[in-house]
Amino acid sequence: MHIKNGWNFGRLPDGGVRIHQNDPNAPEGSDSAPLMEIWVSDSEWQSIIAGMSAYEEAAEAFAMAEAFHNASSKLYPASRHLPG
Numbered sequence: 001m002h003i004k005n006g007w008n009f010g011r012l013p014d015g016g017v018r019i020h021q022n023d024p025n026a027p028e029g030s031d032s033a034p035l036m037e038i039w040v041s042d043s044e045w046q047s048i049i050a051g052m053s054a055y056e057e058a059a060e061a062f063a064m065a066e067a068f069h070n071a072s073s074k075l076y077p078a079s080r081h082l083p084g
Contacts, residue, residue: 006035015042015069045069 002008005023011017020034040048046065055061 004017012039016022016040017042017045 006022017040021038026032046069049065050061053061
């Protein structure tokens, strides 16, 4: 997922997240190394999402972030079909 100024977020196979910034001035399609790069574990990412929510550091916020990140049925009941 790209937001702006070359910042990109990508989910890793283990559930972690890779955050990196490409040079926004590089020619499109350029294969240059990222300007900055960090990998966060799935639990760290969930903590970031929970901490930035209106619920802040409440245990419920972490539980909701975990359910959302892992597409848990606690968040989206199995009785409903996913869009698409």
